[in-house]
Amino acid sequence: MSQHTIVIPTKDKLFNLEPLLTRTPGNILTWIILAVGLVVTVIRFTMGIGSVANLDDNWPWGLWIGFDLLCGVCLAAGGYFTTVACYVMGMKHFHSAVRPAVTTAFLGYAFVVVALLYDLGHPWRLPYMFFFPGTTSVLFEVGLCVATYVTVLFIEFSVAPMEWLSCKFPWLLKYRKLVIRATILLTIFGVTLSTLHQSSLGSLYLIAPEKLHPLWYSPFMPMFFFVSSMAAGASMVIFEGMFAHKGVHDYMDETHLREADCVVLSFAKAGSFILFAYFMLKFIDMLVQANIPYLFSGYGAWWLLEMFGFVLLPALLYAKGSRDGNVKLCRIASVNAVAGIVLNRFNVSMIAFNYQLPPSDGYFPSIGEICISVFVVTLIVTAYRFIVYNMPVLYEHPDFKGEEH
C-alpha cells in the first residue's frame, strides 16, 4: 500500500524538499537548533575554544570527544555489522537493512569529522598527520583508519545517490556498476578498518592508567571497545529503524516492511549474544585485575549499575524479545543498549577519568558544548531525512529492481 505513495524523483523533478520545508513542529525545532548551532559555531571559530567550552588544562577532552567522537563512531558501527552479515555471511534476508545502515554509518562518520573540527585547535591542519606521521601514536591509527573508512563508506553509500541522479546523468550508471562489483571487497576492507579503529578508540586511554579509574582501565580496553561496538551496531539498526518507522514510514517499500521485523528479531538475538559475551569479558577482567575492593565505593556502585543495568539487562531483554518474537520488547532493549554504550563511553572519557582530582577540578560540559553536540546530531538527522526523501534507501528504485548484488 505504501509503495504507491513513494515519490520517485524524475528528470524534471529531481528534488523532493517539501517534507523538509513544511511548517511542522519537528521542522521548526530543527530550524531553531540549526540557527543556534550556527551562532555558536561562529563564536567558536572567531573567539577560540575557551569562549564556548568548559575545557581546561586538566580536561583537554570533554563532551566533544566523549560524545561526538567516541559515541559517534561506536554508534555508526551498524554499517560494518550489517554489510558483513548480509554479504559475507550470506544472510540475504537482511538486504533491505543494508542501505539504511550504510547511510547512517556514512553520515555518522562524516559528522564525526565535522564535530572534530570544533575540538581541534588547528582544524585546517588535520591533514598534517599524514605529512608528519607520528606512528607511535594511537591517535594516528585512529585518524588513518577513520579517514580511510569514511572514504570506503562514501563509496559504498554512493550507489544510492547515483541511482537517484542517474535519471538526469546516465553516465553515473557506469560507476554504479563498478561500485556494485566491488561490494564484497569494500565490505571486507570496511570490517578490517572498523576493527582497527573501534578498538583503537579504547587504546587511546591505555597511555593514561593513572587518570582512568581501575574499574574502567584495562589492558584489554581495545577489545572491550570493539566488542561493545558490535553490540552498538546491532542495537543502532533496531534503534534507528524504530524512528524511521515513525518518521519516514511512507518511503519504505514492501520488501523493507516485510523484512523489517525479521531484521529486528535477528539483530536482537545477535545483540543478546554479544552483550552477554561483553558482560563476561568485563566481569572476568575485573576479577583478574583484583578490582573487587573498588566495587565497595561510589565508583564501584556506578560500575555495577553500568554492568547490570546497561549491559546485562539489555542482553536479557534482547534474549527474551527475540525468543518470543516480541519486536516491541527488542526495541525497548535497543534503547537500553544504546544508552549503555553512551554511558560506557562517558564513563571512560569523562566520569571515571581524572578520578583522583579533587571535585573542585571537575568537569561539566558548558551550554556551548552541548549546543554544538545537539547541532551535529540535528545535522545528521536532517541529512538523513534529505537522503531518504530523495534517494532509494528504504525502497528499491524501480529501474534497478531485482538486480542481484
Next chain:
Amino acid sequence: MNRRKFLTILGSAGVASTLGTAATATKAEAGHVFPYYDESYGVLHDTTRCIGCRRCEEACQKVNDLPKPDKSFDDLSVTATRRRTSADAWTVVNKYEVDGKPFFRKLQCFHCNDPACASACFAKCFRKLPNGAVVYEGSQCVGCRYCMIACPFYVPGFEYDEALDPLVQKCTFCEPRLQEGKLPGCVEACPMDALTFGRRSDLIRIARARISENPGKYVNYIYGEHDAGGTAWMVLAPAVDGKGAKVEQNPIDAGHTMKQLGLNTHLGTQPMGELTYGALGAVPMIVAFWPVLFGGAYAITKRREAMAKQAQDAAVNEARQDVAVAVDAAVRKLEETEGPGAADRARRAMTEALKAREAETAHARHGEEN
C-alpha cells in the same frame, strides 16, 4: 664552597662543551651510549631545601617572556592553593603538608626519558633532545591535546582563549639558554640551592649520597629515577615522622610521603607510551588476517549457496524424471486399450500442463528473489 655548589657549577660549566660533543656525536652517528639519557642533563629538586619563595617562577616568567600573573611573585600565599602548570605559567611552587609539616615542591615538565607526550603526538611535535630537554614545535601542532591526556604529570597547558593559533605550552628546560651554555632560569634564580643541575647519572649519585649521608632526612626514593621510565628532573622527598628517628628505608614505604607531596608512585617503571605498543603491534596482524578470515567466510558462504542450489536442481530433476516415467507408462497403457489417437491426445495435454506449471514455478521463484 661546599661540594654541592661545586658540582652545580661543574655541571653548568660542562653544558657548553658537552652540547658540542652531543652535536658531533649525532653528526657522526657514532658513540652510542646506553641508556642514551644517562649522559643527558637533568635537575634534582631537593624539597627539604625549598622555602617556597617563588623566585623560580619569577625567573621562568622573565626568561621565557611569559605574561605577568595577576598576583605578584612576592605574594607567597598563593602557594597554599593547589596550582598547576598552564600555558602562561610553566613552573609553579606549591605547599604540601607532609605528616603535618609544611614542605614546598616545584612543578614543571619532568622531561621524561621516553616522554608520553611525544609518544602520543600524531604530528610529531615533541622531541627528546640529546641534552635531556623535551621540546615542542608548535608549527605542525593540530591542537588535538592528546599530549595533555597522555602526560602522567598534568604538565602541558593549552591556549584555550587563542582563536586562530592556539598552542600547547610547557617548560622547555630553557633549551635556548642551554644552547648558550647558561643554566635554566629557575635553577639560576634559586637562592636555596634546592635545584641542582647536572648530568642525570651524576644527579642520581648525588641524590644517593645525600640520602645516605643524612640519615632520617630523606625518604629512600629518588622520584623520577625509574618512574614513568625515568625523568630528567627528579625529586628528593623529606622523611618526616613524629619521633624524628625513623627513616623510611623501604622504597615502597616512600609512596606514603610522595603522595602527600602530590607525586604519584604508581606510574610504573615503563615509559607510558609502551602501554600502547601492544595494541599498536596488533594492527599489522589484523590487517593481515582479517581479509583472509572474512574472505574465507565469504568463500564458504558462496560454496554453500552453490551446493544448496545444486541439491535443489538435482531433486527437481529427479522428481521430473519420476513423473515422466510414470506418465510414459500410463500413456502406453492408454495406447494399448484406447488406441494411438487417444495416446497422442494424452501426450499433448501432458506437455501443455507441464509447460504451464514450469512457467508458474519460474514466476514464483522470481518473486521470491525480490
